[in-house]
Amino acid sequence: MSTIEEAPPSGRTEAPKGERIADWADGRLGIYNFGFLARKVFPEHWSFMFGEIALYSFIILILTGTWLTLFFEPSMAETVYHGSYVPLQGIPMSKAYASTIDISFEVRGGLFIRQLHHWSALTMIGALCLHTLRHFLTGSFRKPREVNWLIGFVILVLVILEGFVGYSLPDDLLSGTGLRIAEGVTLAIPVVGTYATMFLFGGEYPGQDVVPRFYSLHILLIPGIMLALTVIHLILVFYHKHTQFRGPGRTENNVVGQPLMPHYTAKAGGFFFLVSGVLALTAGIAQINPVWTYGPYRSDQISQGSQPDWYMGFLEGALRAFPAWEWTVPGGYTVNFGVLIPAVILPTLMMLVLALWPFLEAWVTGDKDEHHLLDRPRDHPTRTAFGCAFVALYLVLLFGGANDILAERFHLSLNQITYAVRIGFFLVPALTYVITKRICLGLQLRDRDKLLHGRETGKIRRLPHGEFVEVHEPLDRGQEYALLSREVRETAPAPAAEHDGVPNPRARKEILRHRLSRWLNSGQIPHPTPQEMQQARAHLDHAPDGHASPNGHLDTARPGALQPGREPDQELH
Numbered sequence: 001m002s003t004i005e006e007a008p009p010s011g012r013t014e015a016p017k018g019e020r021i022a023d024w025a026d027g028r029l030g031i032y033n034f035g036f037l038a039r040k041v042f043p044e045h046w047s048f049m050f051g052e053i054a055l056y057s058f059i060i061l062i063l064t065g066t067w068l069t070l071f072f073e074p075s076m077a078e079t080v081y082h083g084s085y086v087p088l089q090g091i092p093m094s095k096a097y098a099s100t101i102d103i104s105f106e107v108r109g110g111l112f113i114r115q116l117h118h119w120s121a122l123t124m125i126g127a128l129c130l131h132t133l134r135h136f137l138t139g140s141f142r143k144p145r146e147v148n149w150l151i152g153f154v155i156l157v158l159v160i161l162e163g164f165v166g167y168s169l170p171d172d173l174l175s176g177t178g179l180r181i182a183e184g185v186t187l188a189i190p191v192v193g194t195y196a197t198m199f200l201f202g203g204e205y206p207g208q209d210v211v212p213r214f215y216s217l218h219i220l221l222i223p224g225i226m227l228a229l230t231v232i233h234l235i236l237v238f239y240h241k242h243t244q245f246r247g248p249g250r251t252e253n254n255v256v257g258q259p260l261m262p263h264y265t266a267k268a269g270g271f272f273f274l275v276s277g278v279l280a281l282t283a284g285i286a287q288i289n290p291v292w293t294y295g296p297y298r299s300d301q302i303s304q305g306s307q308p309d310w311y312m313g314f315l316e317g318a319l320r321a322f323p324a325w326e327w328t329v330p331g332g333y334t335v336n337f338g339v340l341i342p343a344v345i346l347p348t349l350m351m352l353v354l355a356l357w358p359f360l361e362a363w364v365t366g367d368k369d370e371h372h373l374l375d376r377p378r379d380h381p382t383r384t385a386f387g388c389a390f391v392a393l394y395l396v397l398l399f400g401g402a403n404d405i406l407a408e409r410f411h412l413s414l415n416q417i418t419y420a421v422r423i424g425f426f427l428v429p430a431l432t433y434v435i436t437k438r439i440c441l442g443l444q445l446r447d448r449d450k451l452l453h454g455r456e457t458g459k460i461r462r463l464p465h466g467e468f469v470e471v472h473e474p475l476d477r478g479q480e481y482a483l484l485s486r487e488v489r490e491t492a493p494a495p496a497a498e499h500d501g502v503p504n505p506r507a508r509k510e511i512l513r514h515r516l517s518r519w520l521n522s523g524q525i526p527h528p529t530p531q532e533m534q535q536a537r538a539h540l541d542h543a544p545d546g547h548a549s550p551n552g553h554l555d556t557a558r559p560g561a562l563q564p565g566r567e568p569d570q571e572l573h
């Protein structure tokens with residue numbers, strides 16, 4: 001006979017407290033509808049962390065910047081310094097400069113927060129440049145992410161502007177020198193330059209308005225737009241889902257990785273504290289922008305060895321290296337090419353290429369497909385070489401911006417450095433292009449070699465007849481798949497000169513496209529054929545001392561077919 005035992009009454013008449021709070025919130029905010037976000041999948045790769053570093057530095061900038069607003073006085077009204085920094089005692093200066101000195105020496109923790117703000121700014125811009133480079137080199141900007149690339153690009157321009165504007169706020173001799181250059185550059189813009197300068201400075205340079213104006217831009221307008229764009233940027237990353245590198249089980253239709261809750265949240269949270277910790281440590285021990293040593297700004301003075309923050313250095317270099325060309329237009333107007341070309345036209349062209357690259361590439365390749373799998377930089381040698389040449393050009397100009405420091409430290413002639421920068425401007429990017437392309441081709445050949453002959457293990461064996469051989473191990477199935485799944489791109493066909501006896505009206509445009517597409521797709525080492533793979537495998541299997549291949553035939557026609565089951569989670573597009 002069986003008895004039914006009833007559980008003793010728990011005494012609980014309502015749901016647990018946590019559930020009640022959740023129900024309460026759901027009734028008002030509909031939070032249960034967002035449950036799917038918890039299962040959002042994030043693939044893992046070290047290069048994805050640059051965006052996170054930028055985000056965390058931005059958060060620290062907002063926090064430290066808000067703190068600085070409590071003590072900084074954005075005014076160019078004159079005051080006389082009577083604070084604790086003796087060398088500046090009794091010196092007239094603007095209130096902006098005096099308040100920056102006070103933040104540094106009078107306010108408790110002020111110097112630390114100022115330095116944390118400045119180091120976070122430098123780190124954020126550095127991380128964003130690497131973030132941009134990683135997207136460029138892996139082709140993540142292709143359809144459907146072109147708009148997100150453009151949004152990112154606008155953020156990049158804004159953050160550089162924000163950095164420059166913030167750097168100008170303390171009104172010290174160094175930042176004033178930077179502002180003086182900005183004035184010169186604005187003046188060099190034909191037709192509107194003079195009006196734009198008057199508008200910017202509220203009259204003749206330096207005037208009384210520039211610091212309060214820059215202050216509004218720095219704490220309100222620019223960070224406000226940046227924040228809004230960053231939110232849209234991240235929503236779009238969620239919406240498009242993340243890209244991923246090729247590998248077993250990874251297709252154009254899924255994302256394989258760790259879910260947002262709890263893995264990614266825990267990891268990202270830890271990483272936030274790590275980034276903050278490193279920034280705080282740097283701010284605590286590494287001095288940056290010691291404005292008290294420069295003194296207040298005076299338009300008749302300039303300090304020796306003036307250098308902007310690193311991200312503005314390329315403009316400085318371009319200005320220093322460009323010849324002082326001028327052209328006086330009939331009527332008595334002077335066009336200052338020596339400033340206009342290096343400081344306005346050159347950076348605008350560089351920025352345009354960067355902003356429009358996804359659209360140029362899509363037009364040249366005629367590719368209308370969505371891409372969620374990333375290219376390895378070596379597999380797209382022309383794009384990679386172009387990106388590296390771009391970085392090389394930037395670095396040459398950055399180097400040129402430090403010509404006085406280099407001349408002084410290394411006892412070189414300033415003029416020789418300037419000539420080296422002029423030659424390097426053309427030569428270094430061209431050499432970088434050629435060398436990078438060769439490296440990419442070499443790496444592709446190595447991949448092919450690995451597929452056909454296995455991985456070199458570094459183990460040397462002696463055969464019975466005395467010969468020494470290196471043991472080659474076949475790649476495991478996952479590695480083999482990742483290498484073989486590389487996309488083979490096709491070149492746009494050469495256009496016909498005429499159709500049915502009628503000249504093709506779009507022939508010139510199509511020829512241009514065909515040539516560009518040939519250039520862009522050049523340097524693709526073909527995959528080994530199935531016969532080559534079979535022969536190589538047979539050879540490896542029977543090699544005197546190689547390991548037997550564990551692999552059977554690799555089915556590359558079904559990319560999703562290989563599911564090693566190592567990854568914990570996946571999401572479909």
Ligand code: HEM
Nearest residue numbers: 061062065066068069072118121163166167169219223289
């Ligand atoms: C991406 C965002 C930002 C960047 C790149 C940035 C950059 C900078 C830089 C380089 C300085 C000069 C620091 C120095 O004196 O050594 C500065 C100063 C300043 N920033 Fe920011 N900033 C950002 C956001 C903000 C925000 C959001 C606020 C306020 C809400 C803010 C408030 C200030 C103030 C008050 C100063 C003047 C104080 C001083 O120079 O010590 N900043 N900023």
Ligand code: HEM
Nearest residue numbers: 048051052054055132135140149152153155156230242243
């Ligand atoms: C405040 C500035 C920015 C923040 C906080 C930010 C953050 C992020 C994060 C966290 C991701 C996902 C992780 C990753 O793929 O690395 C991402 C993706 C992306 N970012 Fe940014 N980003 C910023 C600026 C930029 C810039 C300057 C560009 C390029 C010009 C850019 C282009 C992209 C693209 C195309 C993706 C999608 C790629 C993918 O899904 O794999 N972002 N961003």
